[in-house]
Amino acid sequence: MMASQQPRRPVRVANCSGALTDPAEHMYNQARYGHVDFITGDYLAEANMADSAAAAAAGPDRPKWIKSAFDGIVMSLGLINDKKIKVVVNGGCLDPKGMAEAVHQEVQDKGLKLRVAYVEGDDLKDQAHQLLRGEHPIPHLDHANRSVQLAENTRSFLQDPEGMPIVAANAYLGYRAIKRGLDRGADIIICGRVADASPVIAAAAWWHKWRTTDYDQLAGALIAGHLIECSTYVTGANFAGAHNYPARDFVNIGCPIAEISVSGECVITKHKELGGFVTADTVKCQLLYELQGDIYLNSDVKADISDICVTQCRDDRVRVSGARGAPPPSTTKLAIFYQAGFQSEILLNASGYATGHKWDIQEEQVRERLRKQNQLDQLDVLEFQRVGVPMENPDCQLASTTYMRIFAQAKKAEWVMNVAAAWNYMFMAHFPALVPQSLIDESVTLIGTESDPAGRDKSRVGPPQETQPLEKRRSYETRDPVSLSSFGPCARRPLGDIVLARSGDKGANVNIGLFVQTAQQWGWFRSFMTCDRLRELMGKDWDDSFFIERVEFPKIYAVHFVVYGLLGRGVSSSTRLDCLGKGFAEFIRAVHVPIPTRFLQQDSRL
Known part of the structure; x- marks a missing residue:
């Protein structure tokens, strides 16, 4: 009589980044200081995509991927090879293929047996205007909520494609192409704009051999990915309860690890040798970060977290359970960046008696100068923001000091330079839309084989098998309030x-x-x-x-x-x-x- 196959042990997924500013050493430390099966990294915020697009426009030879992601992989290649660690990062940004080829070259140069792949399909820049202005234009992210008023000029770039050109348009992909790459033998997968938690979902789905319809398990992995995606946030950084711990506890904070079981439940932990701490409260703080409400949306699954439970097991080990899954929405987020113009910020400070009156004078002087030169109407935005309140009866000059931030935006650089001759920076505007997942050509490409090191093996994954229409998000006051x-x-x-x-x-x-x-x-x-x-x-x-x-x-x-x-x-x-x-x-x-x-x-x- 054959014994039934036992489920695999929980997969240990270590995250190494929450932004492009996280150092390469984070990946190396996650590989060095203990056993992990996967290392994932989330290097992309919306503004990173815009910055990369601006950098690429400034010079064709400038890489359009995240340097700290590339450096972390190169620094860690020996450990990744020796410990058989799989790596999935979204550091490819606007050029996952280019970064993957650079990593592949490093692997070849070092004589390692690691196969590199990259995920494509998120770049919809060439289709963006057609999608936004076609017969059935794609909607804004918040279109379904009739109570929401979009900011003025939200759609102005559509009326001026020459003056406000789109520089990047990237859809948030899911886990399926990543998992396909793992299925086909990839060891390192470079992604562009995948959803923050998708690399973690892919790791767990591949490890436990989940189906695309195992929604409860996928939902659990989505929450695990959400908890560890932000670098050290769940191990003590940006922690609301930090004042209850000595400052020394926040030195050299290590990144987190999610141990994800076959059921999708997870334990959040970290390497013992690295700094920081994991408690029920650090986990709750991160869980509540950047939510859409009690339904968390991803390109592959919807997670209902109404009954989420967070339990401290022992020091630096917190169990998270209770997520329930459902088919994903039929759309995914499309982040569109366009060159809207230029921006200027001036930060001034004043101290002493009657500071408020000093700021009144400053604002009147600047506005009147611009008005006399017929430059005031050239500005799209001009704000005089007062920051801080001076201490009464101050005990030092700093205690009586406050700031004024003069903020200006305009379509031409010289117009904002009229507000300040210096400190002007080019900046991108951001339009979050929804795009049907059926329009995305998502794929994963493996680079090289033993017989053909320069070969390419491309595999398309197609949209999710099952989706659900977006529904209005729940909103309610407490059902049985107490006096x-x-x-x-x-x-x-x-x-x-x-x-x-x-x-x-x-x-x-x-x-x-x-x-x-x-x-x-x-x-x-x-x-x-x-x-x-x-x-x-x-x-x-x-x-x-x-x-x-x-x-x-x-x-x-x-x-x-x-x-x-x-x-x-x-x-x-x-x-x-x-x-x-x-x-x-x-x-x-x-x-x-x-x-x-x-x-x-x-x-x-x-």
Whole structure:
């Protein structure tokens, strides 16, 4: 009688990057300091694609891939070969083929037996105008939400293709081409604009031999990928509870590892030899980062995280479970970048008595000069943003110092240079759209064989077998609120005294997830933290053109919001100083609110 085949052990996927600024040493350290099966790297933010397009336009010989990704692979090739580690990164940016060929050459030069592949299909630049202006134009990312008002001039580039040319248009691909490459023997796969978590999903799907319809398992891997995609965020960086740990704990923070089981559940951990820490709270903070609500969308699966559970197993080991999967949407995100013009920022400071009046004078002087020279109307945007409040009775000059940020945008460089003769930078605007997955020609190409080192083996994967139409995202207030007076006397304290949070950008929108520690606190918090309350906490930053969605994650005591429109046209053209929305959560946590004193007396160890 034959024994049934046992499922494989959990696959250990180590991530080494969350942005192009992460050093190459992160990949080397993940390979060196312990056993891993895969190393993945997410090097692309939306602005990186625009920057790479601008760099490529400036000189045809300049690489259009991410240098830190290439350097990390080259530095780690010996360990990758000896330890039989698979590598999947999106560092190919606008030229995954070029980077793959450069890596292949390094492999050949070192005499290693590693096969390199690259994924194509995300580049839709040549089709972008036809897709946007055709008989059935593709919609904006937030078109289905009738309550959302798009920023002014969002579509202006479509009316001026010569003056505002598209420089890049890349669709967010899924895991299928990556897995096809692994199936066909690839050891290192270079991708362009795949979704951030797709390399992790591919690693788990290949390891456990999942089918494309194993949605619950894929959803679990999607969440695992989301948790480790941002470099050191889940191991202590950008952590709302950092004040409870000594500063030394944040030196030389290592990147995370996800151990993904055959069921899709995962344990988030790290190499013991590297710095940082993994706790239930660092995991919750990262889980709540850049969400769309309680349904997380990917090109291959939708993950319902309404019942997500986060459990501390032991030091530096946190189990995450409860994600449920469904077929993916029939569309995927298409990030379109166009040359909208030029941008100038001037940062000034003033200190001492009557600083506000000093800033009034500065603004009047600049505006009047531009008006007299008939240059004011040439500017698309001119804002005078005051940053900070001077300390009353200051104990040093710095304590009485505040900033003014003069921000200008215009179609011509000389127009913004009229605001400032220096400090002007070319910048890209960003338009997030949705493109049908059926229009994408996604493929993976393996480079070389033992018999033909220069050969190419291309394999197309086609769209997902099954998709679902996009639905309006859920949004609701708490279903059975508790009277706030029932929690007893309150003291006005910063919300952050008992609440941790994380926020980030989603195109033109900002998400913020906030959570407490105990069931008692949860009863108060879910009743307290309404949409109206968030509007109130936003203070002068609230605008009636914005729209809020709200959901709850009761098993981790979290309330999650999406604020539509806060970033204008999106990260790369937002006028906000916090253009990525990463500081939004810390701002909200700093606002004073009435907190029940019984919670302030608890040692909740945030």
